[in-house]
Amino acid sequence: MRALALAFTLLAVTPGAPLAQEPPEAGTVGPLIARRYLVERIRLEGLRRARPSEVRRHLTLAEGEVLDDAAVLMSRLRLLQLGWFSRVESRVERGSARGLVVLVFTFTERNTLVVSDLVLGTTGPQPIYGGFGLTQGNFLGLGLALSGAFVYGGRPAGQPLAPARFAVRVAFFDPELVVSRVPLVLGLSMLALRGEEFRCSDPECSAFGGRYGPAPRLRYDRVGGEVNFGVRPGPFERLFAGLRVERVGAQRVGGTAADPGGPEPNVRQGRSLLTALTATYDRDTRNDFFFPTDGSRLALNLVLGSQMLGGDYEYSRYLLQVESDFSLPGGHALRVLGAAGIVQGDAPFFDRFYAADFAYFSVGPALGRALELNFSTDSRYDAYLGMAGAEYGIPLWSGAGFFHRGYLALGLRGLWSAARPRAGRTHASSIPVSGDLALRLDTPVGSFNVSLGYALDNAL
Amino acid sequence: MTRRSRAGLTALLAVAAAASGHAAPATLPSALEVNAGHLQATLDLAPAFPADLQKQLSNGLTNVIALHVALLPERGGGPVALYGREIDVLYDVWEETYSVTVKDPQAPHGRRLVFPRFPELRGFLAQARGVDLGPIEELGSSRWVLQTRFELNPVSKELLERTRQFITNPAAAGRTGTPSRSVLGAMASYLLKSADTGAEVYLFRSQVFTAREVTRR
Numbered sequence: 001m002r003a004l005a006l007a008f009t010l011l012a013v014t015p016g017a018p019l020a021q022e023p024p025e026a027g028t029v030g031p032l033i034a035r036r037y038l039v040e041r042i043r044l045e046g047l048r049r050a051r052p053s054e055v056r057r058h059l060t061l062a063e064g065e066v067l068d069d070a071a072v073l074m075s076r077l078r079l080l081q082l083g084w085f086s087r088v089e090s091r092v093e094r095g096s097a098r099g100l101v102v103l104v105f106t107f108t109e110r111n112t113l114v115v116s117d118l119v120l121g122t123t124g125p126q127p128i129y130g131g132f133g134l135t136q137g138n139f140l141g142l143g144l145a146l147s148g149a150f151v152y153g154g155r156p157a158g159q160p161l162a163p164a165r166f167a168v169r170v171a172f173f174d175p176e177l178v179v180s181r182v183p184l185v186l187g188l189s190m191l192a193l194r195g196e197e198f199r200c201s202d203p204e205c206s207a208f209g210g211r212y213g214p215a216p217r218l219r220y221d222r223v224g225g226e227v228n229f230g231v232r233p234g235p236f237e238r239l240f241a242g243l244r245v246e247r248v249g250a251q252r253v254g255g256t257a258a259d260p261g262g263p264e265p266n267v268r269q270g271r272s273l274l275t276a277l278t279a280t281y282d283r284d285t286r287n288d289f290f291f292p293t294d295g296s297r298l299a300l301n302l303v304l305g306s307q308m309l310g311g312d313y314e315y316s317r318y319l320l321q322v323e324s325d326f327s328l329p330g331g332h333a334l335r336v337l338g339a340a341g342i343v344q345g346d347a348p349f350f351d352r353f354y355a356a357d358f359a360y361f362s363v364g365p366a367l368g369r370a371l372e373l374n375f376s377t378d379s380r381y382d383a384y385l386g387m388a389g390a391e392y393g394i395p396l397w398s399g400a401g402f403f404h405r406g407y408l409a410l411g412l413r414g415l416w417s418a419a420r421p422r423a424g425r426t427h428a429s430s431i432p433v434s435g436d437l438a439l440r441l442d443t444p445v446g447s448f449n450v451s452l453g454y455a456l457d458n459a460l
Numbered sequence: 461m462t463r464r465s466r467a468g469l470t471a472l473l474a475v476a477a478a479a480s481g482h483a484a485p486a487t488l489p490s491a492l493e494v495n496a497g498h499l500q501a502t503l504d505l506a507p508a509f510p511a512d513l514q515k516q517l518s519n520g521l522t523n524v525i526a527l528h529v530a531l532l533p534e535r536g537g538g539p540v541a542l543y544g545r546e547i548d549v550l551y552d553v554w555e556e557t558y559s560v561t562v563k564d565p566q567a568p569h570g571r572r573l574v575f576p577r578f579p580e581l582r583g584f585l586a587q588a589r590g591v592d593l594g595p596i597e598e599l600g601s602s603r604w605v606l607q608t609r610f611e612l613n614p615v616s617k618e619l620l621e622r623t624r625q626f627i628t629n630p631a632a633a634g635r636t637g638t639p640s641r642s643v644l645g646a647m648a649s650y651l652l653k654s655a656d657t658g659a660e661v662y663l664f665r666s667q668v669f670t671a672r673e674v675t676r677r
Contacts, residue, residue: 069522072521090519091520092520101520101553
C-alpha cells in the first residue's frame with residue numbers, strides 16, 4: 001500500500017497502465033544491414049575557410065562506392081581530429097535514381113589561430129621584455145601549420161648604444177606532403193636572434209651591484225634555419241631527419257678592473273658557421289594535449305654538428321624527454337615527467353642545456369629563457385642534464401564559455417645538471433628541486449598557464 | 461502484454477538526472493515490479509530524448525541507442541545487477557521506413573523491426589520494458605538505487621584511439637628539443653579539445669528503494 005501511495009505521489013500514472021504502445025505487429029521483419037546504396041555524390045556544407053579538396057582528402061569513402069556507415073563515422077572522426085571543426089554532421093539524401101544516395105557532411109568550423117607564446121618579464125639586466133607568438137593550424141585552408149613568434153627586450157640596461165636584444169622565429173609545417181605517393185611530413189623553421197650573455201666571474205655579476213652597464217659580456221647574433229623531412233612509422237609516431245644551418249657572430253665587450261671577465265659561454269669569436277644533421281623520434285599517444293589522462297610521449301632528439309658539413313663546430317647532442325599520463329579517481333590526473341641529455345664535443349653554448357629551462361623556477365639569478373634569449377646574468381650552460389618530476393592535475397571546470405576548461409596543476413621537479421663529467425651539480429640550480437602551482441586555462445585562442453613557479457623565478 | 465505473469469506495478473520511482481553533458485530532464489519516470497521472482501523495471505526514456513531526435517534518426521545512417529541500467533547499493537559500491545540494451549536505427553531514404561535491430565538479454569543476436577513512421581518508432585524507443593535486475597530475494601533489507609545510462613550514438617574509446625593518429629602535429633612550431641619559457645601561453649592545444657563527436661550521454665539516478673517497497677502480487 002505504501003508503495004502504491006508512493007507511485008501516485010511521484011508520477012500520477014495509473015499503476016498497470018503501459019507507458020508507451022508496443023510496436024505494430026505488422027512491421028516486425030525487415031533488413032537493417034542488407035541495404036547497399038551507391039554514393040552518387042558527396043556534398044560538403046558549411047565550409048568557409050577549409051578548402052573542400054583538403055577535406056575530401058580525409059574522407060575514407062569516395063563517390064561511386066557503396067555507402068558504408070562505418071566509413072562515414074570514421075570520416076567524421078578523422079575530420080574532427082584535424083582540429084579545424086567543432087562539429088561535423090553527416091546525413092544521406094536520395095540520389096538521382098533509386099539505389100543512389102547523396103552523402104552530405106555539414107561542418108561547423110572553429111578558430112584555428114591560437115596564441116602559442118606569450119612572454120612578459122623583467123630582470124636587472126633587462127628591465128622589461130616581452131613577446132608574442134601565433135600559430136595558424138589551418139593556413140590557407142590547406143591543413144598547413146604556420147607559426148611565428150618574437151621576443152623583444154630592447155637595449156640592455158646601462159648600454160644605451162648597444163643593439164636591441166630580440167628573437168624571431170617562423171615555422172611552417174606540412175603534416176601530409178605526398179612525394180611520389182610516399183606520405184611525408186615536412187617542417188621548416190627559421191630563427192633570427194641577437195642577444196647577450198654575461199661573462200662575469202660569478203653568476204650574479206655581484207661586482208656591479210645591480211648596475212650592469214660595464215659588466216663583461218658576450219654579444220652575439222644568430223641567423224639560420226632548419227629543414228626536416230619525416231615519416232610516420234606508426235599511428236602515433238613520427239621520425240624526422242633534417243639539416244640545420246646557422247650563421248653565428250660573437251664578440252666580447254665590456255669588463256672593468258673590478259671584474260675583467262670570467263669563464264664565458266662557448267662560441268667562436270667573430271663569424272662562424274654551424275651546420276648540423278638532426279634526427280628526432282617522437283611518439284605521442286596522449287589523449288589530450290591540454291589535460292591528458294592517458295597515454296605517453298617520448299621524444300628523442302639528436303644533433304650532430306660536424307666540420308665535414310662545412311661548419312665550425314664539431315659536437316653531438318642527445319636529449320630524451322618522456323611523459324606518462326594517468327587517470328586518477330575523481331577525474332584527477334597524474335603526469336610523470338623525465339628528461340636526460342648529454343652534449344659531447346665543441347657545442348656552442350646555445351646547444352647545451354640551460355638548467356633553468358627545465359625547472360619550474362631556480363633559486364639565484366638564472367631564469368628560463370624566452371625563445372632562446374637569456375635575460376639573466378647567469379650564463380652557465382651544461383653538458384649533462386637529468387630531470388624527473390610529477391604533476392598532479394585537478395580539473396576545475398569544463399563548459400562552453402571562453403575559458404571552457406581549467407585545471408589546477410601541482411608540480412614538483414628534481415633537476416641535476418653539470419658542465420663536465422663527474423663535476424656534480426652546478427650552481428645553476430642551487431636547490432635542485434622546484435615546484436609549481438599553476439592554473440591552466442583552455443580557450444578558443446590557446447592554452448594559458450598562470451604559474452606561481454614563473455612568478456617565483458622572477459622574484460628569486 | 462507478454463505471457464509472463466505480472467505481479468503488477470508496485471513501486472514507481474522518480475529518477476532524477478544526476479549528470480549529463482547536455483540539458484537533462486528533471487525526472488525519468490520508471491516503475492518496478494516483481495515478475496517470476498525477479499525484480500524488473502519499466503523505464504520511460506522519452507524525457508531523455510534530445511529535441512532533434514527525429515532529425516538525427518532520419519539521417520539515413522545507422523544510429524545507435526545504448527541503454528544500461530545498474531542496480532546499486534545506496535551506500536555505494538559496485539552494481540549487483542546490470543542490464544544492457546542496444547538499438548540500431550536506420551532510416552532508409554528510398555523506402556522511407558525505419559529499420560531497427562534490438563539486442564538485449566532476451567535477443568542477444570538481435571531482433572528486427574520496421575517502423576513506417578517516426579511517431580511509432582519514438583513510442584517504441586521511449587519504453588524499456590522487462591529490464592531484468594535479478595532475483596528480488598537477493599536484495600535483502602538493504603536500500604538500493606537504479607542508475608540508468610542512456611547514450612545516443614556513443615563513440616567508443618577504441619574508435620577515438622584509432623583516429624587520434626590523424627591529429628596534426630603541433631610540436632613542429634618550434635625547434636625540437638629546445639624548451640622556451642613562455643610565460644602565459646604554454647602551448648597550442650587547438651585540436652580535439654572541444655570537438656563534438658555528436659554523442660549524447662545522459663545519466664539518471666533513481667530515488668532510494670527497498671525490496672519491501674516492491675510488493676508482489
